[in-house]
Amino acid sequence: MSKKLLFISKDNLTTNPRLLKELKFAVSLGYDVDFVGFSFDNWSDKIDKEIITKINANFEYISAYRKPLFIWFFSSIIEKLAQKLFFIFPKSLIIAAFAHSKRSFLLNRNLKKKKKYDLIIAHNLPALFPAYKFSKKHKTPFIFDIEDYHPGEAVSEKKEIERRKFLFKNILPKADFITYASPLIGKFSLDLLKGSKMPDNKLINNCFSEKEFKHVENNTEKLKFVWFSQNIDYGRGLEIFIPIFYNFKDEISLALIGNLRDGFSKEILNKYDDFIEIIPPLTQTELNLQVSEFDIGLAIEPGKDFNNEIALSNKIFSYAQAGLFILATNTQAQNKFISEHPDLGILTRSEINDIANKLRIIIKEKEQIRSKKEERFNYSKKLSWEIESKKLEKIWTQIFTNKKTS
Numbered sequence: 001m002s003k004k005l006l007f008i009s010k011d012n013l014t015t016n017p018r019l020l021k022e023l024k025f026a027v028s029l030g031y032d033v034d035f036v037g038f039s040f041d042n043w044s045d046k047i048d049k050e051i052i053t054k055i056n057a058n059f060e061y062i063s064a065y066r067k068p069l070f071i072w073f074f075s076s077i078i079e080k081l082a083q084k085l086f087f088i089f090p091k092s093l094i095i096a097a098f099a100h101s102k103r104s105f106l107l108n109r110n111l112k113k114k115k116k117y118d119l120i121i122a123h124n125l126p127a128l129f130p131a132y133k134f135s136k137k138h139k140t141p142f143i144f145d146i147e148d149y150h151p152g153e154a155v156s157e158k159k160e161i162e163r164r165k166f167l168f169k170n171i172l173p174k175a176d177f178i179t180y181a182s183p184l185i186g187k188f189s190l191d192l193l194k195g196s197k198m199p200d201n202k203l204i205n206n207c208f209s210e211k212e213f214k215h216v217e218n219n220t221e222k223l224k225f226v227w228f229s230q231n232i233d234y235g236r237g238l239e240i241f242i243p244i245f246y247n248f249k250d251e252i253s254l255a256l257i258g259n260l261r262d263g264f265s266k267e268i269l270n271k272y273d274d275f276i277e278i279i280p281p282l283t284q285t286e287l288n289l290q291v292s293e294f295d296i297g298l299a300i301e302p303g304k305d306f307n308n309e310i311a312l313s314n315k316i317f318s319y320a321q322a323g324l325f326i327l328a329t330n331t332q333a334q335n336k337f338i339s340e341h342p343d344l345g346i347l348t349r350s351e352i353n354d355i356a357n358k359l360r361i362i363i364k365e366k367e368q369i370r371s372k373k374e375e376r377f378n379y380s381k382k383l384s385w386e387i388e389s390k391k392l393e394k395i396w397t398q399i400f401t402n403k404k405t406s
Contacts, residue, residue, distance in 0.1 A: 002032045003118040003400060008111070009037045010103045010126040012061065013051050014044040015230055017284050017314055018147055018181065018206060019123045024055060025389045026396075033057040034117075036110055038064040038103065043259050043281055044230070051283060062106050075102040086159060093170060096163045097129030104129050116140065119399060125150045125164065132171045141176035141399050145204070149185045151192070152306030165192060173197045177395050179204045182333050184310035200398075202391055206314040210384040212288035213322045215377045218295055222250075223366055226294040226324070228257035228287060228315055232278070233264045237300035237329065237350060242272050244355045249275035251363050255294065257287065292322040295370060296362060299328035302350060312337060320344050321384065323377030325369045327358060344376055 005026050013020045016037070026033050039045050039061040052059045066072045082099035089095050097104040107130040114134065120142040122131035128144055135142040151164040169192055172178060178201040180186035186203055193199075218224060225245070229236055238256070245254055249272075257279040260269075269276060282290060291297065297319025303309050309331045316337060319326050326345025328334040338347050348358040362369065 002030050003396075004032045004116075005034070005396075006114065006117045006120045007033065007035045007037075007123070008107055008120065008127045008131060009035075009123040010101065010107070011124060012037045012039060012044055012048045013059075014047040014281075014283075015040075016123055016147075018145065019121075020051070020284065021208070021385055021389075022121065022145075022392060023057065025385075025392060027055055027057050029393065029396075034060070036060045036062065036107065038062050038106075041065045041067075047281060047283055060110070062103075062110055064103065071106070075105050078102060078105045083159075086163060090162070090166070093129060093132075093167070096166050097126075100160065100163050100167065101126040108133060119143065119396065121145065123147060125167065128167055128171055132174060135174075135176075143177045143179060143395070143399075144172060144175045146178060146180040146185055146189050148181070149188050149307045149310055152188065152310070154305040168192050169196065173199055175199045176399055177201065179392075179395070181206055182310060182312040183336065184333050185307075188310060200395075202395060204391055205317065205383065205388050206312060207317045207383050207385045207388050208284070208288055208314070208321055210321065210381050210386060212285050213377070214289065214292050215323055215374050216292050217373065218293075218370060220253075222253045223296060223363060223369075224294040225252055225254045225296045225298055225327075226257065226291055226319075227254070227298040227300060228291070228318075230258055230281070231261055232256050232258045232269075233261040234268075235302070235304060237302040238264075239268055240302070240350055240352075241298070241300060241355060242268060242276070244352055245359070246272045246275065247356070248359050248363065252359070253277065255279055257282065257290065288318055288322065291318050291324065294322075294324055295366075295373070297322070297324040297326050297345075299326050299334055299345075300350075301329050301331045301334060303329070303331050309333065317383060320376070320380040323373040323375075323380065325362070325373075325376070327362065341379075343372070343379065 007023050009016045009019050078098055079102035082095045085095050086099045104126040111130050111134045116138050117140050120131050120140055123145045131142045173196040178199050253275055255277040259281050260278055299316040301308050310333050312333045328347055329350050330347040348354050
């Protein structure tokens with residue numbers, strides 16, 4: 001009988017591509033896989049419906065919007081009440097979890113009806129407490145994947161940072177394994193656990209299957225730049241870069257892939273739209289094939305909080321695996337990445353003069369950048385999901401056989 005795995009997340013599959021890769025890999029190994037996540041009544045739900053038709057697994061979605069109204073209202077009340085109670089009971093895990101996010105309450109509520117699994121894999125902080133609670137009740141091993149350093153994310157109240165650190169410090173040591181999405185996220189997360197039992201842990205890079213990319217040569221007059229994210233909006237650095245890029249519109253073009261927010265479109269893009277192409281959201285496989293068509297990938301990270309400084313987004317791996325030359329802002333994590341792979345791109349500060357200077361360098365080196373695209377494409381095969389997924393297979397085997405991995 002095949003092992004039964006349960007994946008849980010505060011997101012759906014479209015907005016949690018890291019989990020999607022793991023889930024598809026688990027299915028490919030013959031595991032019996034269930035997924036519990038959220039629906040959002042937006043663009044991502046449509047893509048999710050397409051994704052799940054191609055995967056032999058069981059999918060269950062909890063509503064993250066106001067339908068059904070009673071559950072939405074009740075979970076909102078629980079969240080607000082828990083936030084007030086946290087001042088009185090700062091050492092309560094359940095209060096800290098529900099105060100952090102009502103999705104933690106909703107996931108915990110959903111898992112109460114679940115039976116025994118051989119392994120539960122949780123992504124994102126709202127899934128941490130429900131995974132731990134289920135694990136404790138059913139004596140099921142659980143893995144927590146740290147996609148982001150949650151205590152380092154920007155929050156509106158200081159108590160929320162305290163809650164996140166409390167959840168990390170008190171639940172992560174009880175996990176059977178921890179995976180993390182960048183070397184620095186791993187370092188700072190594990191630093192919080194000093195003095196506690198250190199769980200087994202491993203870096204799993206945000207790579208993709210090498211089969212999702214193709215080598216494409218360009219001979220267009222203009223250098224083709226690309227950027228993608230779930231949403232095309234403020235807070236991602238585009239408002240800084242686009243006006244500078246506009247000064248070079250005769251020599252470059254820019255494609256933005258994602259869900260375009262109206263406010264950003266009216267206030268920013270409408271001023272510069274004669275050199276910008278907007279491409280609606282795509283499935284991950286379609287996205288990587290589309291990215292392959294370009295010359296330069298923009299890894300813009302504004303360093304808006306500490307997590308943003310130490311995270312490595314999936315886009316920098318997508319660009320690298322497609323053979324694109326990368327223009328990356330100099331966050332700590334991206335600085336480390338480019339220093340380890342210097343032929344893949346260059347760094348820039350998020351300052352007008354430095355961005356403009358780096359653009360001049362790139363435009364001047366257009367032919368050389370294009371001529372080395374295949375070389376970068378082949379080099380980046382060592383960053384592929386085919387390699388990273390082997391780490392996961394070893395981790396799961398370790399848990400099922402109680403053997404250590406190297």
